[in-house]
Amino acid sequence: MLENFDFGSTENAVYSNDYFKMYVPFDDSWYVKSQEEMKEIAKVSKELIESDSYKRALEASEINNTYLFTLFKYGPDDLFAYNPSLSIVAENTKMYPHVKRGRTYLQEVQKALSLTTVSYEFDMIEEEFIIGKYSFDMMNVTLDYLGLDIKQQYYTTISKGFSLSIILSYTTEAQKAKLESMLNTIVFSEGLSKKKN
Template sequence: MRQIIYLIIAITTLSCTNQEKKLPDNFDFGKTENGSYKNEYFDMEISFDPNWIVQDKQQMNNIIEMGSELTTGEDKNLKAIVKASQVNTAYLLAVFKHEVGSAVEFNPSFMVVAENINNFPGIKNGSDYLFHAKKLLEQSQMSYYFEKEVYEKTIGKSTFYIMEAKLDHMNKTVIQHYISTVTKGFSLSFIVSFATDNGKNELYEIIEKIKI
């Protein structure tokens, strides 16, 4: 199930100490309906092909758990970091082009993740956040490499930063773009995973239409 193996959820990067989960009273996990995801807290709307497969809460939890196990392996310290940081993380949306487990070479995916960073005042923007994300990926059991520096992209009215990560496995190069900004005390990140230019183009069609 390559599409799960490469959907690395370990962008929760910031703490190895246990913290009580604290979300604002008005925090919104958002609603998904007919190819549209809306979130009032982040004043965000994401449109996508309604034929793509939205993961429900249980499916998302299963993917998160599997992704965490695959990235941390037997590294107990890394397991502790990922487990602790998940306390402050909200997984808002995960969509795949095909049903998980479909007989396809690779299944492009789009995720939205928000992490509470109120305890980390040094993180001023998405570039700062991605610095920590890169460090965690470099510690993971997957051999990621990075050919480009982090760069800016305007999405809607917001400035995001993009980190491009690559992974070679089983004679296939898989690419993930981590696209992050800082807003309302959270890092807000879009994670896209693809293996072909066509997959990339389909995912960036989603990104270009995001209203935020």
């Protein structure tokens, strides 16, 4: 990680990160996953990947890729059909010099997800999403997993040598609306994303 990198902290229903100057107010009835819990989820996800060479590359990249903040509607003791979530993920882009904007990074995400055993559909969105001075590129993802029609929205920008992605996951329009309402409260106190292709 880069010097002075900050994983952030959560207090009074706000996630804050000094490195990215980011503030994320959230519904405190939702469940915040710890870094340890997210590492376990990432380990299970890795088992879905078919290509051994990609598995090795993923393992090498893990030191550069981290979940900064993950919020689920339900906690581990709750019963639910699907647990909608908002995740914020940062990845060091020093090994990807061609990645100058969110769209390029999302194209790499699409390639990676296509190597898994899950069948995905992708839709890269032309317009950009603005949060403060940052311009995020967007991609919609749909997958059928264990009979559930899961939808995800990826919002990605490049900042301070990192890709910064906000990922919404849901199955219903009500879940989508709630997640988008939280997305719209995110604040960046500085920054301007690069706009190069």
